[in-house]
Amino acid sequence: MxxxxxxxxxxxxxxxxxxxxxxxxxxxxxxxxxxxxxxxxxxxxxxxxxxxxxxxxxxxxxxxxxxxxxxxxxxxxxxxxxxxxxxxxxxxxxxxxxxxxxxxxxxxxxxxxxxxxxxxxxxxxxxxxxxxxxxxxxxxxxxxxxxxxxxxxxxxxxxxxxxxxxxxxxxxxxxxxxxxxxxxxxxxxxxxxxxxxxxxxxxxxxxxxxxxxxxxxxxxxxRGGAPRRHKLVAVRDAGWVRDLSGVTTLDVDGPTAVLDLTGDSEAERQRVLGEVLAEGLRRGGVTELTPIVPPLSEVYREVTA
Structure with a gap:
């Protein structure tokens, strides 16, 4: 067969x-x-x-x-x-x-x-x-x-x-x-x-x-392509992220911030991430800058609602 x-x-x-x-x-x-x-x-x-x-x-x-x-x-x-x-x-x-x-x-x-x-x-x-x-x-x-x-x-x-x-x-x-x-x-x-x-x-x-x-x-x-949201953990207070261009600050809690990158292209968003990291180093250091990947369950709920 x-x-x-x-x-x-x-x-x-x-x-x-x-x-x-x-x-x-x-x-x-x-x-x-x-x-x-x-x-x-x-x-x-x-x-x-x-x-x-x-x-x-x-x-x-x-x-x-x-x-x-x-x-x-x-x-x-x-x-x-x-x-x-x-x-x-x-x-x-x-x-x-x-x-x-x-x-x-x-x-x-x-x-x-x-x-x-x-x-x-x-x-x-x-x-x-x-x-x-x-x-x-x-x-x-x-x-x-x-x-x-x-x-x-x-x-x-x-x-x-x-x-x-x-x-x-x-x-x-x-x-x-x-x-x-x-x-x-x-x-x-x-x-x-x-x-x-x-x-x-x-x-x-x-x-x-x-x-x-x-x-x-x-x-x-x-999930909409590469993650746009990122978690930033700075050594000191992260309130300075509110003044950065290309970023929408969704939340700041002391040294921790949640950022949404507003660039239209992946290259632009990578450039902004570089600037965030550079500014963080000037402000005393950054211990974490990681993408926030939405769970598939969240995507599922959105498309089946």
Missing amino acids: DRTSQTITVEGLTRRFGDFTAVDHVDFTVPQGQMTGFVGGNGAGKTTTMRMIMGVLTISEGRVLWGDRPITAADQRTIGYMPEERGLYPKQKVADQLIYLGQLRGLSARRSRESVMTLLERLGLGERTDDTVESLSLGNQQRVQIAAALMIEPAALILDEPFSGLDPDAVDSMADLLREHTARGVPVLFSSHQLDLVDRLCDQLVILAKGTVRATGTPTQL
């Missing part, structure tokens, strides 16, 4: 349930070799969108492209998919059912076993292969579900809340596995409510609210 990675493009994707429009003309791209975070509150339309990409739900309007052509069922079979509802058999042994699922997805028995055992070892479950799924903790059940999505050497990955319930070590292991796939050119789309994790891992974000795309871009782009 051909598992050549391709860009996934969603154009005008819409899903209606009777009179209710759950997803309304959604457009975005999941590029090859990049991790795309799909962010939105409960009911935003993330799961419905993923199901349409995978052919689980019928598309009311719009289309999904695999490269430069409409996606086919054969293409969808090459995608590692982790659905919202976990599809594991609780009373079956972990390795046995994963090997069986791998064969259903087109792997030989030998290749399926090799892939399953390698992934379970990587995910910290090498000693639990003969345990039943129901005997595992919820976090470990999640790891088994992740293995089910990854074991077919996927051409793309569509993962619905893959980090839910994982401890920090498991999150790191999962992140390393996903980076290995993107390094081979695999496009990855995953949803998550953990904005700090999305910020750390993703090359780009798609923010969804009430079934529509509210913002797309890299974390830096969504």
